Amino acid sequence: MKSVADQLATQSSTPDEVSIKPRNRTHDIAAALEGEWMDNSAFLTAFFNGMSITFPVGEKFFIDSVRHYSDQIADPVLQSEIKGFCGQEGFHRREHQRYNETLCTTRGYDLEKIEGTLTRRLNWAQKNLPPMTNLAVTVAIEHFTAVLAELMLRPGSTIDNAEPSMRALWRWHAAEEMEHKSVAFDVYKAVGGTEELRRSVMRRVSFLMTIELTRALFYILRKDGQLFSLSVWRKGLAGLFGKEGVFGGAWPLYKAFYTVGFHPWQQDTRDLLDQWAAEPQPMSY
Ligand SMILES: [Fe+2]
Numbered sequence: 001m002k003s004v005a006d007q008l009a010t011q012s013s014t015p016d017e018v019s020i021k022p023r024n025r026t027h028d029i030a031a032a033l034e035g036e037w038m039d040n041s042a043f044l045t046a047f048f049n050g051m052s053i054t055f056p057v058g059e060k061f062f063i064d065s066v067r068h069y070s071d072q073i074a075d076p077v078l079q080s081e082i083k084g085f086c087g088q089e090g091f092h093r094r095e096h097q098r099y100n101e102t103l104c105t106t107r108g109y110d111l112e113k114i115e116g117t118l119t120r121r122l123n124w125a126q127k128n129l130p131p132m133t134n135l136a137v138t139v140a141i142e143h144f145t146a147v148l149a150e151l152m153l154r155p156g157s158t159i160d161n162a163e164p165s166m167r168a169l170w171r172w173h174a175a176e177e178m179e180h181k182s183v184a185f186d187v188y189k190a191v192g193g194t195e196e197l198r199r200s201v202m203r204r205v206s207f208l209m210t211i212e213l214t215r216a217l218f219y220i221l222r223k224d225g226q227l228f229s230l231s232v233w234r235k236g237l238a239g240l241f242g243k244e245g246v247f248g249g250a251w252p253l254y255k256a257f258y259t260v261g262f263h264p265w266q267q268d269t270r271d272l273l274d275q276w277a278a279e280p281q282p283m284s285y
């Protein structure tokens, strides 16, 4: 039988070789944001810009919902991973806030209008839902970011066709999401989160995220005068959901979350982190 010390040591399940290290990087992306930086596609650029707009408010919510439980975590390794998680999400938040403000100023979007509904929804959740449910929401969205991170760090990803400074920013974010992909999950398990809640919250979160991302996409395409262009939609949807598209191969990764006993590191992605770390990093860091 395991000793108490061994049981505590198992609260963190991040592999030993993966360190969750916040990298305080800034990205010089103002010029890129003026154009169709993602694969020269108005649609994909709008989709990624819309997703960026949801990040700062989401990342604040993740930090709050994990921090709520940090004093209940006895394992010092998981404790230090929580600090790494909050540090990484904090820098992501700052960089995406800068990104979003520059984007909206440059292209004439109303930032408050795009992120307002999500902000109100998450504020409502913090006030009205149990902290365990909010942690389950975080676990669910962290799974989405882990899936997207994996797709972006794979060789041949669509992000490889992005303008270089944008590629660097999104892959930096992806790598850190991958490093900390099990932190919220491990905290959830350690404080007694159930499989049932985890899966039922994922269903609702998937629905709401689809609505939020679609809303942002429609707003941006309308502002850019592309909303009613059939060719933009045809090429854009293929670029998003086609076999070689941004989300090509995403379905089995997403679906794994619903299996009993799922764990983020059952998908071993350490080689992708190694490949990213071995890449020459841009000088602006
Ligand atoms: Fe993040």
Ligand SMILES: [Fe+2]
Binding pocket: 062, 089, 142, 145, 177, 180
């Ligand atoms: Fe994250």
